[in-house]
Amino acid sequence: MDFDFGLTALGGKFHMDWRHEGDTPRDLVRRWAALVGDDETGRERLRLLDEDTRLLLASPLSDDDIHALWRAAAMFYPFYPVAGEEPARGRAWLTEIESELRPHFPEPGGEPSAVASSDAERAAVVALAGRLTPRSESALEPLSAPTVTGAVERCATLVSAALAFRFLLHAYSTYNSPVPASSWAVFEELNHSFGYGEFMLSTIEYLREE
Numbered sequence: 001m002d003f004d005f006g007l008t009a010l011g012g013k014f015h016m017d018w019r020h021e022g023d024t025p026r027d028l029v030r031r032w033a034a035l036v037g038d039d040e041t042g043r044e045r046l047r048l049l050d051e052d053t054r055l056l057l058a059s060p061l062s063d064d065d066i067h068a069l070w071r072a073a074a075m076f077y078p079f080y081p082v083a084g085e086e087p088a089r090g091r092a093w094l095t096e097i098e099s100e101l102r103p104h105f106p107e108p109g110g111e112p113s114a115v116a117s118s119d120a121e122r123a124a125v126v127a128l129a130g131r132l133t134p135r136s137e138s139a140l141e142p143l144s145a146p147t148v149t150g151a152v153e154r155c156a157t158l159v160s161a162a163l164a165f166r167f168l169l170h171a172y173s174t175y176n177s178p179v180p181a182s183s184w185a186v187f188e189e190l191n192h193s194f195g196y197g198e199f200m201l202s203t204i205e206y207l208r209e210e
Helices: 006-011 025-036 040-057 063-073 090-104 119-131 145-158 161-174 181-193 198-203
Strands: none
Touching: 006 040, 006 063, 006 161, 025 040, 025 090, 040 090, 040 161, 063 090, 063 145, 063 161, 119 145, 119 161, 119 181, 145 161, 161 181, 161 198, 181 198
């Protein structure tokens, strides 16, 4: 994939004006899925979202870890009641996403499987997470940068380094963390290793330091 996809791309739909897309977060997912699910390209986007969602649902990560990962990608996901209800968190939110995707996948999928990651890839993602240096205040409710990077590290170690890498890109952007040349080289190497396209790194391009 040349651009972001799956859960991390869905997070980007929760911008400051996301309420124009639906009254509740679940409404946004339903509306978007209906909009893109009519052609082959759109169904592939839904399939990739489904893959990420089921992978985290089946993972050993805690609800707090899943919430921290999601909020790194979805900066403006609400942390206050919406339409009189508290927004879903962790696996409860992933389950809501899955419920909205089910009409587009009548046949249940098999067991989710992560892209195989080498020890070197996992270690590199963990090292990059450790180098994240917040440079601005975040909109992530009371979620500290160490809470988010810790969730990224556990995702890389226990679930999928490739998925953790995508969440890490958003975490760097969310906290406006500088990316020195040495780190940029590692990001490029991992991006290629995971088979991602050249535009995946556009999330942090503006943070790159020479």
